[in-house]
Amino acid sequence: MKQEDRSQLDEANEIGTAILRCDMYPDSVRNPLRADFKEYIETRIAYYAVGDDEEKDQTGAYKGRRDLRQDLERVALQAQNPNNIAITAQMIPAVNAMIDIVTYQEMPVGSAEVPRLVLLCTACD
Numbered sequence: 001m002k003q004e005d006r007s008q009l010d011e012a013n014e015i016g017t018a019i020l021r022c023d024m025y026p027d028s029v030r031n032p033l034r035a036d037f038k039e040y041i042e043t044r045i046a047y048y049a050v051g052d053d054e055e056k057d058q059t060g061a062y063k064g065r066r067d068l069r070q071d072l073e074r075v076a077l078q079a080q081n082p083n084n085i086a087i088t089a090q091m092i093p094a095v096n097a098m099i100d101i102v103t104y105q106e107m108p109v110g111s112a113e114v115p116r117l118v119l120l121c122t123a124c125d
Helices: 003-022 027-049 054-078 082-106 116-123
Strands: none
Touching (some): 003 027, 027 054, 027 082
16 A cells, blocks of 8 residues: 555545444534534535645645644643543544644655754764
């Protein structure tokens, strides 16, 4: 399996996990989250459909990240409700994993660097 295919499969799995976890919330929370995830999925489909058009690609990537940050904020607010603490403790990592995979996919090849702190710590040994 090619790395790109694997990355898309990972993304689909992360989205599926988050959607399933929506069902643990009451309708008042679940329905808006599901609507947000539906819009996010449509954004990601459009992102993949543009192919090599870099301008559209970046616009879709930005919208996808923005949507996920809004979802994470919506979910984090649910932690304030004592009835939703356990559910939210499972949902936050699912949404965060979606953010991570999108960030990873959009990172230009070869742009990752070893963090300076890691280099400094290894130099101390």
